[in-house]
Amino acid sequence: MVLQNQGIRISDVVELGNNGPSVELNNRPTLTVSRSTAESAVKSLNLTNIQAVNFIAGVNAILQSATIKGPMLFVNTQPGVVNLTLDNGGTIKAQAIYQLVFGTTSNPVTFGWDGTNLT
Numbered sequence: 001m002v003l004q005n006q007g008i009r010i011s012d013v014v015e016l017g018n019n020g021p022s023v024e025l026n027n028r029p030t031l032t033v034s035r036s037t038a039e040s041a042v043k044s045l046n047l048t049n050i051q052a053v054n055f056i057a058g059v060n061a062i063l064q065s066a067t068i069k070g071p072m073l074f075v076n077t078q079p080g081v082v083n084l085t086l087d088n089g090g091t092i093k094a095q096a097i098y099q100l101v102f103g104t105t106s107n108p109v110t111f112g113w114d115g116t117n118l119t
Contacts (some may be wrong), residue, residue, distance in 0.1 A: 024052055030050065031047065031054070032053075033056065033059060045061055045063050046064050055074070056077055058081055059083075060085070062086075063086050071110055072118065074100055074109050076100045083097050083098070084097070084099075091117045
């Protein structure tokens, strides 16, 4: 393909034409969280350099607040419930435990970070 006799170069490509959560998951640093039935249902998550979390199994996720630096996207891509809590006693959308339920309007969800709480 040529534009005014110049070659086309594609760089920093992002996924277009998809309104699902995969667009944001594929275009930002993402942590994928899963677990086997042999593992504990509780997971402590270090979110250093992470902007999105993709849960592919039900889990009770304790978010390490000291590792959160800005807005965070959370997606539950498999049937089940993910319970989110902060290790600092802060709240998530004014709740001590926020449930991220597959197949609901609250999934995916993006929260802002005020240094103590996800809002």
